[in-house]
Amino acid sequence: MRGLILYESRYGTTEDIVRRIREELKGVETLPCSKLSMQNIEKAEFLIIGSPIYFERLSKGVERLLKDTSFQEKIKDKPLAIFTVSFGRHKRYLSLLKRFLKRENILIEYQFRGKVWIFDRRKEEEIYEFVEKVRRFYGDR
Ligand SMILES: Cc1cc2nc3c(=O)[nH]c(=O)nc-3n(C[C@H](O)[C@H](O)[C@H](O)COP(=O)(O)O)c2cc1C
Numbered sequence: 001m002r003g004l005i006l007y008e009s010r011y012g013t014t015e016d017i018v019r020r021i022r023e024e025l026k027g028v029e030t031l032p033c034s035k036l037s038m039q040n041i042e043k044a045e046f047l048i049i050g051s052p053i054y055f056e057r058l059s060k061g062v063e064r065l066l067k068d069t070s071f072q073e074k075i076k077d078k079p080l081a082i083f084t085v086s087f088g089r090h091k092r093y094l095s096l097l098k099r100f101l102k103r104e105n106i107l108i109e110y111q112f113r114g115k116v117w118i119f120d121r122r123k124e125e126e127i128y129e130f131v132e133k134v135r136r137f138y139g140d141r
Pocket of ligand 1: 008009010011012013014015052053054055056057085086087088089113114115
Protein backbone atom coordinates (compact mmCIF):
# COMPACT_ATOMS: atom_id res chain seq x y z
CA MET A 1 0.00 0.00 0.00
CA ARG A 2 1.36 3.41 -0.94
CA GLY A 3 -1.45 5.66 0.17
CA LEU A 4 -4.32 5.39 2.59
CA ILE A 5 -7.59 7.32 2.37
CA LEU A 6 -9.26 7.92 5.74
CA TYR A 7 -12.80 9.18 5.63
CA GLU A 8 -16.29 9.00 7.05
CA SER A 9 -19.58 9.08 5.17
CA ARG A 10 -23.06 9.17 6.66
CA TYR A 11 -25.12 9.37 3.47
CA GLY A 12 -22.78 7.80 0.93
CA THR A 13 -21.44 10.70 -1.15
CA THR A 14 -18.00 10.74 0.41
CA GLU A 15 -17.91 6.96 0.15
CA ASP A 16 -18.64 7.20 -3.61
CA ILE A 17 -15.92 9.80 -4.06
CA VAL A 18 -13.41 7.71 -2.14
CA ARG A 19 -14.30 4.63 -4.21
CA ARG A 20 -13.75 6.56 -7.46
CA ILE A 21 -10.40 7.92 -6.23
CA ARG A 22 -9.30 4.39 -5.35
CA GLU A 23 -10.28 3.19 -8.83
CA GLU A 24 -8.16 5.91 -10.39
CA LEU A 25 -5.09 5.74 -8.16
CA LYS A 26 -3.06 2.56 -8.03
CA GLY A 27 -1.83 1.33 -4.65
CA VAL A 28 -4.24 3.38 -2.61
CA GLU A 29 -6.39 1.76 0.05
CA THR A 30 -9.40 3.17 1.83
CA LEU A 31 -10.62 2.90 5.39
CA PRO A 32 -13.44 4.51 7.32
CA CYS A 33 -12.01 6.29 10.39
CA SER A 34 -13.87 3.96 12.71
CA LYS A 35 -11.96 0.93 11.36
CA LEU A 36 -8.52 2.48 11.54
CA SER A 37 -5.68 0.82 13.40
CA MET A 38 -2.35 2.55 13.90
CA GLN A 39 -0.58 -0.21 11.91
CA ASN A 40 -2.47 0.86 8.81
CA ILE A 41 -0.94 4.28 9.15
CA GLU A 42 2.61 3.04 9.58
CA LYS A 43 2.40 1.17 6.27
CA ALA A 44 1.16 4.16 4.30
CA GLU A 45 3.59 6.41 2.42
CA PHE A 46 1.03 9.20 2.36
CA LEU A 47 -2.45 9.83 3.76
CA ILE A 48 -5.56 11.32 2.22
CA ILE A 49 -8.05 12.53 4.82
CA GLY A 50 -11.58 13.39 3.77
CA SER A 51 -14.59 14.64 5.69
CA PRO A 52 -18.16 15.59 4.81
CA ILE A 53 -19.52 18.76 6.41
CA TYR A 54 -22.67 18.68 8.52
CA PHE A 55 -23.97 21.87 10.14
CA GLU A 56 -20.72 23.70 9.48
CA ARG A 57 -18.66 21.02 11.21
CA LEU A 58 -16.53 18.05 10.32
CA SER A 59 -17.98 14.61 10.50
CA LYS A 60 -17.70 13.46 14.13
CA GLY A 61 -15.55 10.38 13.48
CA VAL A 62 -13.02 12.38 11.47
CA GLU A 63 -12.84 15.07 14.13
CA ARG A 64 -12.38 12.49 16.88
CA LEU A 65 -9.53 10.87 14.99
CA LEU A 66 -7.78 14.15 14.22
CA LYS A 67 -7.93 15.17 17.87
CA ASP A 68 -6.34 11.90 18.99
CA THR A 69 -2.81 12.68 20.11
CA SER A 70 -1.44 9.22 19.28
CA PHE A 71 -2.83 9.63 15.75
CA GLN A 72 -1.22 13.08 15.52
CA GLU A 73 2.09 11.59 16.60
CA LYS A 74 1.86 8.78 14.03
CA ILE A 75 1.19 11.12 11.11
CA LYS A 76 3.60 13.87 12.03
CA ASP A 77 6.00 13.01 9.18
CA LYS A 78 3.46 11.85 6.60
CA PRO A 79 2.65 13.86 3.51
CA LEU A 80 -1.05 14.66 3.48
CA ALA A 81 -3.84 15.42 1.06
CA ILE A 82 -7.08 16.68 2.58
CA PHE A 83 -10.56 17.19 1.21
CA THR A 84 -14.04 18.12 2.30
CA VAL A 85 -17.42 17.21 0.77
CA SER A 86 -20.18 19.80 1.17
CA PHE A 87 -22.92 21.72 -0.64
CA GLY A 88 -21.07 25.00 -0.28
CA ARG A 89 -17.41 25.48 -1.08
CA HIS A 90 -16.06 27.53 1.79
CA LYS A 91 -12.40 27.79 2.69
CA ARG A 92 -13.37 27.61 6.35
CA TYR A 93 -14.39 23.98 5.84
CA LEU A 94 -10.83 23.04 4.89
CA SER A 95 -9.62 25.06 7.87
CA LEU A 96 -11.63 22.77 10.11
CA LEU A 97 -9.37 19.92 8.99
CA LYS A 98 -6.20 22.00 9.02
CA ARG A 99 -6.68 22.99 12.66
CA PHE A 100 -5.45 19.56 13.72
CA LEU A 101 -2.72 19.00 11.14
CA LYS A 102 0.79 20.26 10.53
CA ARG A 103 0.42 22.80 7.75
CA GLU A 104 3.78 21.95 6.19
CA ASN A 105 2.65 18.34 5.67
CA ILE A 106 -0.43 19.32 3.68
CA LEU A 107 0.50 19.13 0.01
CA ILE A 108 -2.96 19.00 -1.50
CA GLU A 109 -6.32 20.39 -0.45
CA TYR A 110 -9.59 20.03 -2.30
CA GLN A 111 -13.29 20.70 -1.89
CA PHE A 112 -15.74 18.30 -3.50
CA ARG A 113 -19.33 19.30 -4.00
CA GLY A 114 -21.92 17.33 -2.06
CA LYS A 115 -24.72 15.06 -3.00
CA VAL A 116 -26.69 16.79 -5.74
CA TRP A 117 -23.82 16.62 -8.20
CA ILE A 118 -22.60 13.16 -7.45
CA PHE A 119 -23.30 11.35 -10.70
CA ASP A 120 -22.96 14.10 -13.24
CA ARG A 121 -20.01 15.11 -15.35
CA ARG A 122 -18.96 17.85 -12.99
CA LYS A 123 -18.40 15.26 -10.25
CA GLU A 124 -16.20 13.16 -12.54
CA GLU A 125 -14.25 16.29 -13.43
CA GLU A 126 -13.66 16.93 -9.73
CA ILE A 127 -12.43 13.36 -9.26
CA TYR A 128 -9.95 13.70 -12.16
CA GLU A 129 -8.77 17.09 -10.95
CA PHE A 130 -8.07 15.73 -7.46
CA VAL A 131 -6.45 12.53 -8.74
CA GLU A 132 -4.17 14.55 -11.02
CA LYS A 133 -3.00 16.61 -8.06
CA VAL A 134 -2.19 13.44 -6.11
CA ARG A 135 -0.35 11.90 -9.08
CA ARG A 136 1.74 15.03 -9.46
CA PHE A 137 3.09 14.57 -5.93
CA TYR A 138 3.18 10.83 -5.49
CA GLY A 139 3.32 9.37 -8.99
CA ASP A 140 1.17 6.44 -10.04
CA ARG A 141 3.15 3.22 -10.18
C1 LIG B 1 -27.77 17.10 8.18
C2 LIG B 1 -26.93 17.75 7.12
C3 LIG B 1 -26.23 18.93 7.38
C4 LIG B 1 -25.43 19.53 6.38
N1 LIG B 1 -24.77 20.68 6.65
C5 LIG B 1 -24.02 21.27 5.67
C6 LIG B 1 -23.36 22.50 5.90
O1 LIG B 1 -23.37 23.06 7.00
N2 LIG B 1 -22.67 23.07 4.86
C7 LIG B 1 -22.61 22.49 3.62
O2 LIG B 1 -21.99 23.06 2.73
N3 LIG B 1 -23.21 21.30 3.38
C8 LIG B 1 -23.92 20.69 4.37
N4 LIG B 1 -24.54 19.49 4.13
C9 LIG B 1 -24.32 18.81 2.83
C10 LIG B 1 -23.36 17.65 3.01
O3 LIG B 1 -22.08 18.10 3.33
C11 LIG B 1 -23.31 16.82 1.72
O4 LIG B 1 -24.60 16.30 1.45
C12 LIG B 1 -22.31 15.69 1.78
O5 LIG B 1 -22.27 15.13 0.49
C13 LIG B 1 -22.67 14.61 2.80
O6 LIG B 1 -21.69 13.60 2.75
P1 LIG B 1 -22.06 12.04 2.91
O7 LIG B 1 -23.08 11.72 1.82
O8 LIG B 1 -20.77 11.31 2.68
O9 LIG B 1 -22.61 11.85 4.29
C14 LIG B 1 -25.35 18.90 5.10
C15 LIG B 1 -26.04 17.72 4.85
C16 LIG B 1 -26.84 17.14 5.83
C17 LIG B 1 -27.58 15.87 5.52
